[in-house]
Amino acid sequence: MKVWLNGVPAEQISVRDRGLQFGDGVFRTMRCSGAEIILFDAQYERLRHDADKLGIVAPTKAMLERWLEPVVGSHGSGPSVIKVILTRGESERGYAVPEGIQPNCVVYAQPVPASGRQWRNEGISARICATRLAVQPALAGIKHLNRLENILARREWDGGEIAEGLMLDTDGFVVEGVMSNLFFVWQGRLLTPDLSRCGVAGVMRDAIMRQQATEIGRFEMETLLQADEAFVCNSVMGIVPLRRIGDKTFPIGSVTRSLQEQWVDTFVE
Amino acid sequence: MKVWLNGVPAEQISVRDRGLQFGDGVFRTMRCSGAEIILFDAQYERLRHDADKLGIVAPTKAMLERWLEPVVGSHGSGPSVIKVILTRGESERGYAVPEGIQPNCVVYAQPVPASGRQWRNEGISARICATRLAVQPALAGIKHLNRLENILARREWDGGEIAEGLMLDTDGFVVEGVMSNLFFVWQGRLLTPDLSRCGVAGVMRDAIMRQQATEIGRFEMETLLQADEAFVCNSVMGIVPLRRIGDKTFPIGSVTRSLQEQWVDTFVE
Numbered sequence: 001m002k003v004w005l006n007g008v009p010a011e012q013i014s015v016r017d018r019g020l021q022f023g024d025g026v027f028r029t030m031r032c033s034g035a036e037i038i039l040f041d042a043q044y045e046r047l048r049h050d051a052d053k054l055g056i057v058a059p060t061k062a063m064l065e066r067w068l069e070p071v072v073g074s075h076g077s078g079p080s081v082i083k084v085i086l087t088r089g090e091s092e093r094g095y096a097v098p099e100g101i102q103p104n105c106v107v108y109a110q111p112v113p114a115s116g117r118q119w120r121n122e123g124i125s126a127r128i129c130a131t132r133l134a135v136q137p138a139l140a141g142i143k144h145l146n147r148l149e150n151i152l153a154r155r156e157w158d159g160g161e162i163a164e165g166l167m168l169d170t171d172g173f174v175v176e177g178v179m180s181n182l183f184f185v186w187q188g189r190l191l192t193p194d195l196s197r198c199g200v201a202g203v204m205r206d207a208i209m210r211q212q213a214t215e216i217g218r219f220e221m222e223t224l225l226q227a228d229e230a231f232v233c234n235s236v237m238g239i240v241p242l243r244r245i246g247d248k249t250f251p252i253g254s255v256t257r258s259l260q261e262q263w264v265d266t267f268v269e
Numbered sequence: 270m271k272v273w274l275n276g277v278p279a280e281q282i283s284v285r286d287r288g289l290q291f292g293d294g295v296f297r298t299m300r301c302s303g304a305e306i307i308l309f310d311a312q313y314e315r316l317r318h319d320a321d322k323l324g325i326v327a328p329t330k331a332m333l334e335r336w337l338e339p340v341v342g343s344h345g346s347g348p349s350v351i352k353v354i355l356t357r358g359e360s361e362r363g364y365a366v367p368e369g370i371q372p373n374c375v376v377y378a379q380p381v382p383a384s385g386r387q388w389r390n391e392g393i394s395a396r397i398c399a400t401r402l403a404v405q406p407a408l409a410g411i412k413h414l415n416r417l418e419n420i421l422a423r424r425e426w427d428g429g430e431i432a433e434g435l436m437l438d439t440d441g442f443v444v445e446g447v448m449s450n451l452f453f454v455w456q457g458r459l460l461t462p463d464l465s466r467c468g469v470a471g472v473m474r475d476a477i478m479r480q481q482a483t484e485i486g487r488f489e490m491e492t493l494l495q496a497d498e499a500f501v502c503n504s505v506m507g508i509v510p511l512r513r514i515g516d517k518t519f520p521i522g523s524v525t526r527s528l529q530e531q532w533v534d535t536f537v538e
Binding site: 001021083085092108131 | 280
């Protein structure tokens with residue numbers, strides 16, 4: 001795995017970096033077809049939007065594209081996962097941000113997980129996590145580097161039988177998967193949880209909402225468990241049917257299959 | 270500033286470190302007299318306690334002491350601030366923690382802030398921050414590396430007139446300062462906010478509660494503003510009187526001065 005820091009090859013970063021010190025930054029996880037990054041325009045807009053929310057200056061799109069050049073295609077013509085980490089930069093001590101701080105931008109590529117095709121074809125089982133997401137409107141939606149809630153949730157299970165965990169907020173509403181966004185069909189309507197109080201607003205979620213009219217709302221687990229079909233999504237694995245949530249099983253429904261159909265050339269291993 | 274990583278001199282850390290990737294770790298900020306670290310036993314116990322809560326294996330006390338040897342006294346016989354960052358270690362991708370992961374422990378010393386003596390003698394002004402702390406019992410009290418709330422709060426002001434910001438939780442209860450814990454005297458009782466829902470339980474707070482009987486509770490800003498005296502504390506600056514919160518002024522009271530008296534030989538510049 002080769003890593004670039006602000007366009008320069010580097011495997012390491014200063015311990016003064018505020019990403020390490022405080023989780024003071026944002027990131028993107030993007031799929032690369034070999035030739036290009038899927039949904040790159042949307043990914044860049046989200047990166048800039050999230051950085052803006054924290055008062056971090058994102059690189060221009062042209063600058064980021066330049067930094068990504070050696071990474072795109074570094075896995076040959078096959079697909080890869082590209083990660084971009086943007087931190088506020090380095091400072092000496094304390095939460096205060098010194099004037100003139102320069103952001104740090106880390107980019108690298110990795111192989112796509114081997115499980116993708118099977119997950120999209122056959123679906124996955126999910127557990128309902130005990131770890132809840134705190135309600136924090138100031139950080140909601142942002143893909144920031146403060147991810148301890150996701151890590152605690154992911155530590156609730158191991159082994160391959162369970163592929164994803166569903167997370168509720170501390171008020172009991174369903175929000176998302178540990179590593180994905182959630183959609184479900186209920187009484188003929190396509191629904192996805194509101195992310196204005198917590199959760200990460202993924203680029204794939206946005207793309208699906210543009211594909212098909214979706215109602216955003218606050219839903220209880222009871223509603224989700226009455227769904228006719230359900231799926232999770234992210235930019236790396238695409239659209240993955242939920243076949244089981246806890247003890248409840250679901251069929252792979254026609255809405256899920258229809259949405260997948262439009263991405264069949266994008267998610268290829 | 271010299272830095273040690275697991276006992277070896279190193280200014281940098283792998284970009285794979287989960288501290289950078291996710292804020293997956295804990296830290297301590299400790300005062301060193303030159304010869305020894307103030308309240309080291311309590312600091313170590315907190316580090317281990319916090320790491321345990323996240324499922325991170327802390328180094329033994331003997332190991333950490335060995336790693337701290339070159340740092341203690343690196344500023345001569347004068348005082349310094351020693352920071353310890355303990356992360357879960359390095360992993361390739363995703364929230365899941367690989368088996369056999371080895372924690373990373375970064376230690377370094379820095380000068381004590383020049384403002385300490387004046388703050389302890391004359392007190393400081395604090396603002397009431399608009400940024401609220403989310404209620405998350407699973408992470409409450411832990412000095413972890415997910416500190417974006419503190420950073421957003423600290424970005425609400427600049428300049429030297431305001432030295433600290435007071436933070437409320439999303440339910441409206443007073444919790445702490447951006448970089449300190451809070452105490453106040455109200456109707457003759459010494460009070461400090463409950464930290465079981467959010468906030469960082471500092472070692473200096475514990476020490477003060479051992480010094481003098483303190484009532485822990487959930488208090489509204491209205492109660493704090495009716496206080497007879499108030500102070501903030503942490504392990505670096507000690508006990509610092511609050512002379513002003515927003516528009517409200519406070520005297521430096523006898524309880525604050527009496528508590529300070531017992532630390533007069535500890536906090537010396």
